[in-house]
Amino acid sequence: MGLLIDPDDCVLVVIDVQADFLARVDDPIKDGLLERIAFLALGARFCGIPVVASVESPEDWGGLHPALVEAVGDAPVLRKAVFGLADDPLVGPAVRETGRGTAVLTGLETDVCVAQSALGLLDEGLRVVVVEDAVGSPGTAHAAGLDRMRRAGVVPVVAKQLHYEWMRSVERARAFRAAHPDLVQPPGVLL
Numbered sequence: 001m002g003l004l005i006d007p008d009d010c011v012l013v014v015i016d017v018q019a020d021f022l023a024r025v026d027d028p029i030k031d032g033l034l035e036r037i038a039f040l041a042l043g044a045r046f047c048g049i050p051v052v053a054s055v056e057s058p059e060d061w062g063g064l065h066p067a068l069v070e071a072v073g074d075a076p077v078l079r080k081a082v083f084g085l086a087d088d089p090l091v092g093p094a095v096r097e098t099g100r101g102t103a104v105l106t107g108l109e110t111d112v113c114v115a116q117s118a119l120g121l122l123d124e125g126l127r128v129v130v131v132e133d134a135v136g137s138p139g140t141a142h143a144a145g146l147d148r149m150r151r152a153g154v155v156p157v158v159a160k161q162l163h164y165e166w167m168r169s170v171e172r173a174r175a176f177r178a179a180h181p182d183l184v185q186p187p188g189v190l191l
Contacts, residue, residue, distance in 0.1 A: 005129060005157070007166040011100040012044040014053040014075075015085065015107030015114055017068055018061040022108065025136040032187025036134045036159040037106045038071035039186045046176050047166050050098040051075035054091045056083075056113065083113050086120025095121070102127040104162065106134040111145030118149045129155045131162055133188055160189045 017037060022030065044051050053072050055064055056079075064077050082088040085095065095103060103121045105114055105128065114135050118128045130149050137145055150156055157165075167173040177183070177191065185191050 005102060005104070005155070005162060005165045007047040007049055007168070009100055009127075010044070010049045010102045010104050010129075010166070011095055011098040012040060012049055012051045012104045012106065013085065013095060013117070014041065014051065014064075014068065014072060015105060015117060016054055016056045016061070016080065016109070017065045017107045018055055018058065018063065019065055020061040021056075022065060022136070024138045025108065025142075026138055029136045029142055033134065033136050034065060034067045035184070035186035036131070036189060038068055039183070039189060040104075040106060040131060040134060040159055040162065041068065041071040041073075041075075042180060042183070043163050043166055043176065045073055046179060049166070050100065052091065052094045052098070053077040054080035054085055054088070054107075056080045080113075084116030084120040085113070086117060086124055092120075096124075102129060104129045104131065106131050108136055109141065109145070110135045110137040111141040111148070112137070115145040115148050118154045119152055122152060122154065127155065128153075129157055129162070131159055132156050133158045158188070159186065163189065
């Protein structure tokens with residue numbers, strides 16, 4: 001495994017991006033969060049990276065946020081009953097069945113579901129990447145979750161950084177832009 005994130009080894013995991021969870025996240029963390037997650041999902045699909053999305057107790061928190069439905073396309077959106085998806089009977093197997101060795105995590109909430117998922121996947125021997133500007137939690141919990149994951153060995157990146165590691169070349173980056181001519185740059189991502 002090299003230091004760069006290999007798109008052919010990745011699975012993008014979109015964790016619990018539901019309207020009621022998002023409503024709890026403070027500005028400025030919330031600003032542009034949906035747009036960056038959607039951008040990453042489009043990039044993943046362009047690169048042939050599998051996408052798996054989860055929703056926790058949708059009867060309480062709502063379904064996958066409507067702003068992401070088109071971006072995730074036909075990716076499975078699975079009900080999650082365990083905070084850490086590695087132990088979830090539906091989401092854990094879906095991530096493992098991709099056969100990918102690098103799990104790229106986005107979503108909500110940084111300190112609970114994202115962090116517990118990261119730690120569980122690390123325990124299973126996967127390389128885990130957290131997209132720091134594509135996860136969120138209320139208050140100080142966001143920073144605490146990021147710190148815990150970093151100390152455990154999770155690789156931290158931001159959306160722009162990951163996008164260009166997935167693209168790898170000017171030609172591929174141009175092809176992505178050509179495939180999405182109406183794409184608006186997500187806040188914080190300069191293309």
